[in-house]
Amino acid sequence: MARLPIAESWVVVTGASSGLGRAAALCLAGSYKAKPILVGRRMDRLLDLQSEIELRFGIASEVVSADQSTEEGRSRIAAKIEELDATAALLAAGLTSVGRFDANNISDYHSLIETNVLGFTDLLARIVSIFKLRRSETAILAISSLGAETSLPYQAVYGASKAYMNTLIQALSIELRGTSVSVGAFLPGGIDTAMAAQSDLRWGRMGLMDVDRCAASAVEALLRRRYMTVPGLGNRVAYLASRTLPRSLIGRAASFPYRRPQ
Numbered sequence: 001m002a003r004l005p006i007a008e009s010w011v012v013v014t015g016a017s018s019g020l021g022r023a024a025a026l027c028l029a030g031s032y033k034a035k036p037i038l039v040g041r042r043m044d045r046l047l048d049l050q051s052e053i054e055l056r057f058g059i060a061s062e063v064v065s066a067d068q069s070t071e072e073g074r075s076r077i078a079a080k081i082e083e084l085d086a087t088a089a090l091l092a093a094g095l096t097s098v099g100r101f102d103a104n105n106i107s108d109y110h111s112l113i114e115t116n117v118l119g120f121t122d123l124l125a126r127i128v129s130i131f132k133l134r135r136s137e138t139a140i141l142a143i144s145s146l147g148a149e150t151s152l153p154y155q156a157v158y159g160a161s162k163a164y165m166n167t168l169i170q171a172l173s174i175e176l177r178g179t180s181v182s183v184g185a186f187l188p189g190g191i192d193t194a195m196a197a198q199s200d201l202r203w204g205r206m207g208l209m210d211v212d213r214c215a216a217s218a219v220e221a222l223l224r225r226r227y228m229t230v231p232g233l234g235n236r237v238a239y240l241a242s243r244t245l246p247r248s249l250i251g252r253a254a255s256f257p258y259r260r261p262q
């Protein structure tokens with residue numbers, strides 16, 4: 001499919017204050033001349049990114065400090081998308097929780113599910129409704145995880161939240177066939193970001209995908225309106241294995257990069 005034309009258009013990027021979302025916003029502005037709407041809770045980081053985008057590329061951006069887990073936050077994000085007539089959305093906001101399932105605090109799971117599941121679902125529904133009213137083509141990419149397919153021991157609730165995201169996006173992409181709105185899911189393995197740094201990995205940063213490379217692949221998936229993308233050869237092999245080998249074996253392999261919590 002030809003790339004969605006986004007030069008001079010507004011593209012909303014959630015999770016823009018850090019990691020993959022931040023790198024994707026820079027890629028959209030630097031490589032495609034799109035104007036990013038930068039969303040996250042940490043205003044100082046969003047403002048720094050806004051200045052960097054202006055300084056490096058001379059591209060305008062907007063900042064929305066909003067918590068995706070709250071109704072009020074999601075309303076403000078949707079209002080900005082409507083106001084600026086955005087044509088694409090890259091949804092990278094997400095939280096994890098690391099450690100044995102029963103050692104984690106229920107309040108951590110609460111925040112995770114409110115952000116990755118409930119908040120994500122409501123924000124997605126709002127964006128689909130807005131985009132459906134557009135005459136031109138629009139695209140949405142949800143940043144999921146390879147862990148959704150393998151399951152993720154020691155990040156079990158996080159992996160489950162991403163499995164929810166995958167099945168939701170797959171169903172929605174069929175519902176939206178024949179409309180001007182396309183949705184897709186992006187399933188990276190480990191990326192070299194703050195989230196991976198908190199994941200207590202056995203080999204530290206080794207084997208993690210470079211964040212800029214991963215972001216370029218995500219932006220390409222968004223613009224080509226791909227239904228599902230697994231970036232990187234190693235991740236694609238792991239994905240194929242998750243589809244063909246016994247589930248218990250894949251789950252054990254997925255637990256290997258983690259240090260065993262005490």
Ligand SMILES: NC(=O)c1ccc[n+]([C@@H]2O[C@H](COP(=O)([O-])OP(=O)(O)OC[C@H]3O[C@@H](n4cnc5c(N)ncnc54)[C@H](OP(=O)(O)O)[C@@H]3O)[C@@H](O)[C@H]2O)c1
Nearest residue numbers: 015017018019020040041042067068093094190191193195
């Ligand atoms: N790193 C990996 O190995 C990896 C692998 C596969 C998939 N992913 C996925 O990639 C995406 C980006 O993660 P990352 O690795 O770049 O991690 P990160 O550096 O920790 O970034 C996470 C982003 O999500 C935002 N966020 C979290 N909770 C939020 C909330 N309630 N409301 C609004 N924004 C919220 C954070 O912004 P604020 O804190 O400023 O709100 C931050 O910008 C996530 O969806 C993650 O699940 C990551």
